[in-house]
Amino acid sequence: MKAKFYGFMVMAASLALLTSCNNSEPVSEDILNGGFESCEEGKITNWTKTGAAFSYRGIVSSDEVNGIKVEKVGKYFFSGIDGGTQQMTGTLTSAPFKLTGTGKIAFKMGAGKNNEKVFIEFLVDNEVVLKVSNTDYNEPYCTTQMVRKIADLSKYIDKEVTIRITDNDNSDDFSYVNVDDFVVCKTEEELKTYEAQRTAELALYSEPPFEEDETSTTIQNPGFETGDLTGWKILSGTAFTKVNICPTSQYYWNDRSVYGYGEYYLDGSNNGATPESAVGSIRSTKFTLAGDGYISFMIGAAPTNCYVALCSGVDDSELIKVTNKAFNDPKLPLTLMRVYMDASSYKGQVVYLKVVDNNPSSGFAFMNVDDFRVSLTADEVKALQLEQFNKIKEETYTDS
Secondary structure (H helix, E strand, O other), X not given: OHHHHHHHHHHHHHHHHHHHHHHOOOOOOOOOOOOOOOEEOOEEOOEEEEEOOOOHHHEEOOOEEOOEXXXXXXXXXXXXXXXXXXXXXXXXXXXXXEOOOOOEEEEEEEEOOOOOOEEEEEEEOOEEEEEEOOOOOEOOOEOOOOEEEEEEOHHHOOOEEEEEEEEOOOOOOOOOEEEEEEEEEOOHHHHHHHHHHHHHHHHHOOOOOOXXXXXXXXXXXXXXXXXXXXXXXXXXEOOOOHHHEEEOOOOEOOOEOOOOOOOEEEEOXXXXXXXXXXXXXXXXXXXXXXXXXXXXXXXXXXXXXXXXXXXXXXXXXXXXXXXXXXXXXXXXXOOOEEEEEEOHHHOOOEEEEEEEEOOOOOOOOOEEEEEEEEEEOHXXXXXXXXXXXXXXXXXXXXXX
């Protein structure tokens, strides 16, 4: 009797287990919340985090990160810089899904400069089968922008897949990651669309063409009057981008003018649009120095570790350096003051101008420049100095 009862209980337990398995929800064939369009208080829906790097506060609707358009998809994306400080680390793991269609997964990724510490893994049966890092990072042209990527997991069709995003970089050099729009490419047509998108984005964020004529005695776009950095080549860093070209009518500290020349000037901060910690350098087109060998331009802010240099067009050596000796806080913090270089000893040589911000700290750690004029005579320089002096002298000031 006991044996029969025991057999009955084993059969009943087996039946209950089978029924339970049959009633369980099937794994989705889509990546749940792959575009980060859903977020709950305290967590990102359908994603599990460890560590501090992937806070739900990273789900943002902005189009930009640090003034750079990131090309999001939909209303939201995950911004690593908003999800925590750059020094924070952690992981973010998706809910499992059944891989179907072409077996390829498209997604967008930006920042994550250190490929060894910031990456995305795809797991099958808890084993990593593919690891992707941001090999498209190309400072200063492609940094925080999200570029379309395609992960080939076609060997694992009909398997359950999990996505794990890892940030192990605790530095402050693009050590965060931006991600968006994880989708399974169900058809070849969808796959071709994403491949075309990737090709277009790589072209958009590639180094722009730069043409120059060394025989010219002037430089291109000397006062940034095109409204961008046309005629200037970014040499390094992120201190100088198109977001730094501002109208001269723009005030700082509510009512102060920079006294720029023309319609535009380069503002290293743009009222905080570019962080003071950003460093970098740009250069003008090369030219042959003529006139009496004088050069005049305007400079503001930049009390330390920032300068404008005249460089050799042959070996890139710095021939003359000019800093902002007129800086004074609060009297002349950002105001553009006219200065000049006596480069007469380099007359007839091929040279170029370089603008350098080497100050990663705070406290006016940026520079403003405008209206570079080259190949001048001594009399032309004097006239320019007097012109600005009279312009400021005739101004009516507020109490500030």
